[in-house]
Amino acid sequence: MTTHPEGSPTTSPGPSPDVDTAPEVAREVAAEQAHVDRVYEELAKASVRAGDVEAEGLARGRTDRTGDVRDEEMTGLFERDALVFAATRRRAMIDTQYEGLVFGRLDLGTEDSTAAEREVRHIGRLGVRDDDYEPLVVDWRAPAAAAFYRATPVDPMGVVRRRVLRCRGSRVVGVEDDLMVPLAPEDIVVVGDGALMAALTRSRGRQMRDIVATIQAHQDEAIRAPSRGVTEISGGPGTGKTVVALHRAAYLLYAERRRFEHGGILVIGPSAAYTAYIERVLPSLGEESVALRALGDVVDGVTATRPDTPEVAAVKGSLRIRRLLSRVAARPPVGAPDTFRAFVAGQAVRLDHDALRRVRAEVLRGHQHNLAAQAARSALSEAAWRSVGRQGDRDDFMDAFDASRDVDDFMASWWRQLDPRELLLTLTDTDHVYAVSRGVLDHEEGAAIAWSFREALETGAWSVADIALIDDLLARLGPVQDAEREETGFYDIEELDDLSAYGVTDVRAGLGRATPSTRAVITPADARGRLLAGRLERASGYAHVLVDEAQDLSPMQWRMVARRGRSASWTVVGDAAQASWSDLDEAGRAREEAFAGLERRAFHMDTNYRNAREIFDHARDVILPLVPDADIPLAVRETGVEPVDRVVEGSLMHETSDALEQVLREVDGSVAVITPRRWADRLAALDGAGDGRVQLVDPLSTKGLEWDATVVVDPDAIVEESPGGVRVLYVVLTRAAHRMHVLRPT
Numbered sequence: 001m002t003t004h005p006e007g008s009p010t011t012s013p014g015p016s017p018d019v020d021t022a023p024e025v026a027r028e029v030a031a032e033q034a035h036v037d038r039v040y041e042e043l044a045k046a047s048v049r050a051g052d053v054e055a056e057g058l059a060r061g062r063t064d065r066t067g068d069v070r071d072e073e074m075t076g077l078f079e080r081d082a083l084v085f086a087a088t089r090r091r092a093m094i095d096t097q098y099e100g101l102v103f104g105r106l107d108l109g110t111e112d113s114t115a116a117e118r119e120v121r122h123i124g125r126l127g128v129r130d131d132d133y134e135p136l137v138v139d140w141r142a143p144a145a146a147a148f149y150r151a152t153p154v155d156p157m158g159v160v161r162r163r164v165l166r167c168r169g170s171r172v173v174g175v176e177d178d179l180m181v182p183l184a185p186e187d188i189v190v191v192g193d194g195a196l197m198a199a200l201t202r203s204r205g206r207q208m209r210d211i212v213a214t215i216q217a218h219q220d221e222a223i224r225a226p227s228r229g230v231t232e233i234s235g236g237p238g239t240g241k242t243v244v245a246l247h248r249a250a251y252l253l254y255a256e257r258r259r260f261e262h263g264g265i266l267v268i269g270p271s272a273a274y275t276a277y278i279e280r281v282l283p284s285l286g287e288e289s290v291a292l293r294a295l296g297d298v299v300d301g302v303t304a305t306r307p308d309t310p311e312v313a314a315v316k317g318s319l320r321i322r323r324l325l326s327r328v329a330a331r332p333p334v335g336a337p338d339t340f341r342a343f344v345a346g347q348a349v350r351l352d353h354d355a356l357r358r359v360r361a362e363v364l365r366g367h368q369h370n371l372a373a374q375a376a377r378s379a380l381s382e383a384a385w386r387s388v389g390r391q392g393d394r395d396d397f398m399d400a401f402d403a404s405r406d407v408d409d410f411m412a413s414w415w416r417q418l419d420p421r422e423l424l425l426t427l428t429d430t431d432h433v434y435a436v437s438r439g440v441l442d443h444e445e446g447a448a449i450a451w452s453f454r455e456a457l458e459t460g461a462w463s464v465a466d467i468a469l470i471d472d473l474l475a476r477l478g479p480v481q482d483a484e485r486e487e488t489g490f491y492d493i494e495e496l497d498d499l500s501a502y503g504v505t506d507v508r509a510g511l512g513r514a515t516p517s518t519r520a521v522i523t524p525a526d527a528r529g530r531l532l533a534g535r536l537e538r539a540s541g542y543a544h545v546l547v548d549e550a551q552d553l554s555p556m557q558w559r560m561v562a563r564r565g566r567s568a569s570w571t572v573v574g575d576a577a578q579a580s581w582s583d584l585d586e587a588g589r590a591r592e593e594a595f596a597g598l599e600r601r602a603f604h605m606d607t608n609y610r611n612a613r614e615i616f617d618h619a620r621d622v623i624l625p626l627v628p629d630a631d632i633p634l635a636v637r638e639t640g641v642e643p644v645d646r647v648v649e650g651s652l653m654h655e656t657s658d659a660l661e662q663v664l665r666e667v668d669g670s671v672a673v674i675t676p677r678r679w680a681d682r683l684a685a686l687d688g689a690g691d692g693r694v695q696l697v698d699p700l701s702t703k704g705l706e707w708d709a710t711v712v713v714d715p716d717a718i719v720e721e722s723p724g725g726v727r728v729l730y731v732v733l734t735r736a737a738h739r740m741h742v743l744r745p746t
């Protein structure tokens with residue numbers, strides 16, 4: 001029996017608890033199984049009904065065209081159809097989930113109430129009713145389920161017993177009870193050691209799981225907070241910030257489905273590894289309509305995973321870079337003529353460099369470049385008319401200007417469409433960078449920026465920080481217009497309707513036209529082609545934006561995200577002590593700008609559910625001396641096993657392998673070897689060891705993730721190599737749930 005699970009006794013990791021066989025537990029499990037069986041039967045009936053309704057609906061639809069069925073009836077029919085279809089789809093999905101559809105039960109009444117007087121309410125991932133419309137399961141997000149998460153012995157909210165059902169598929173394998181009144185009524189059995197501890201002790205898989213059965217009261221408050229304005233969730237490592245925020249997204253979709261499904265919810269996390277790690281949580285809660293994006297993936301049409309060096313990332317992330325971008329965007333396109341000569345209506349027109357510069361500046365004051373070709377042409381015509389001293393008939397002159405092939409040719413290069421990425425690639429030239437960064441960057445910074453774009457050109461890959469620069473330029477220039485796209489050719493492939501008709505079997509976005517040759521495999525011709533491949537899309541707005549690891553966004557990244565949340569409400573999750581961004585003040589200001597004028601509410605999480613206490617103590621001792629104001633949570637679980645921290649005398653590979661062997665024996669699930677760049681090649685062979693259980697990971701990519709055990713290699717080098725220094729090491733040291741080894745090469 002438990003009261004509040006956070007006071008539970010020492011536990012150690014081990015295989016998932018299996019079916020409980022004690023007679024009283026078996027009786028309770030059998031009773032729950034009977035209810036769960038009924039629920040699945042009801043869902044099976046709903047599936048059949050869905051098929052019938054669909055068939056009937058289609059048949060009626062055909063009759064409708066002859067006038068037999070009114071429009072309103074059709075609308076009603078399809079709404080019903082859609083509902084049943086959604087339930088069926090969700091059931092299919094939930095069947096495959098780790099835990100079952102029904103996961104909780106409330107017995108509502110008082111200490112003295114009899115069984116007949118008490119109400120039993122089952123809680124699950126979606127609401128299910130029987131033929132008489134009586135609820136068999138209440139959706140966890142419904143107000144009627146709130147007491148499941150909020151009831152405490154101090155404020156029982158009418159709950160006598162809260163029960164968590166442990167299920168495997170549709171089979172109930174155990175129950176865990178919490179009694180909310182001092183004494184159980186005689187006919188109420190209370191079993192189990194606490195669902196939370198059972199959940200925390202289990203081994204971790206490769207992906208995050210939902211916590212719908214064990215959400216704690218303080219987490220529930222953040223999950224169900226009003227949707228308006230900005231909801232900020234802070235707390236130290238492992239306090240459930242991410243998982244709470246994801247449940248909040250599911251809650252918002254439930255509570256205001258029309259608004260959030262239609263307007264969209266965008267979830268932004270630090271890396272592709274992070275989005276892969278969390279991507280199962282929302283579908284397991286029956287929600288699939290949320291866009292998950294890594295910071296390198298926010299702009300449609302371009303993707304980046306490559307990090308910059310800390311120095312370069314600092315420059316690219318800072319708002320200073322905007323002045324440089326503004327100068328780059330205002331320059332004439334590379335190769336554009338710097339004088340204009342033409343014969344118009346029998347008069348020689350000549351505009352020199354300065355005159356053209358003035359026309360360009362004037363047009364750009366009121367327009368985005370890519371949307372201003374017409375405005376530029378007309379401003380040019382006015383300048384031309386002035387340059388001939390306004391001689392002759394103005395209308396004749398303007399008509400001739402408009403019809404002139406010379407003007408067409410000139411405009412095609414002087415005001416051609418500009419792709420933001422093309423402009424960034426002009427920054428491979430160090431002298432050009434010096435010219436556009438005067439007064440903004442010092443010499444060394446300018447050289448580093450030029451070098452970083454040359455690296456992009458060598459690797460054919462943008463860096464994560466570049467994506468915010470591309471977005472900034474896109475906002476300045478406007479989207480590339482269609483006519484130009486046809487000319488550049490990068491986009492043609494996407495526009496062909498049926499590629500197989502051309503013998504194309506494998507398309508990777510890239511250069512070149514699809515020719516009707518046989519079995520063409522289209523790949524970008526070179527690294528530059530890869531950098532320019534794909535069509536950039538203008539930022540689309542969302543109704544809600546959820547930013548995880550918010551402490552890591554650079555000011556430029558805040559601006560990029562803000563463009564997608566201009567009329568959104570926000571959930572923002574972070575922990576300053578885990579920051580890898582160097583100038584927290586500047587990022588803080590950019591963040592405030594994104595939220596300007598919005599109402600704010602804050603939630604603080606202070607219980608660490610991830611790390612065993614022994615592991616977290618070790619991490620705390622590393623961070624506190626250097627970041628005394630770090631937000632230190634309380635770790636609730638103990639294993640009795642201290643982390644290993646030792647100097648490596650012999651071969652690093654051997655000793656890392658030995659540590660791995662040990663932890664692989666001790667835990668069931670996933671293991672990470674976290675290594676700084678300098679040892680990555682040497683340890684590369686360990687990736688995938690232990691029958692695929694071992695992952696080799698760099699420190700920054702561990703953000704937001706967790707493993708059953710970690711082997712941390714060379715903590716000093718991790719501090720040296722990371723822009724956030726000891727804060728990044730703190731992240732690394734707080735990733736293990738059950739075991740950790742720290743190895744220090746000499």
Ligand SMILES: Nc1ncnc2c1ncn2[C@@H]1O[C@H](COP(=O)(O)OP(=O)(O)OP(=O)(O)O)[C@@H](O)[C@H]1O
Pocket residue numbers: 196199200208209210211214215216219235236237238239240241242243244575578609610703704705706734
């Ligand atoms: N109520 C809960 N029941 C079961 N597990 C929980 C609960 N709350 C949190 N957890 C688990 O604790 C672990 C840490 O959660 P999460 O990753 O959301 O923390 P975080 O605060 O975002 O961590 P970090 O800042 O270190 O990335 C996860 O395994 C999560 O499932």
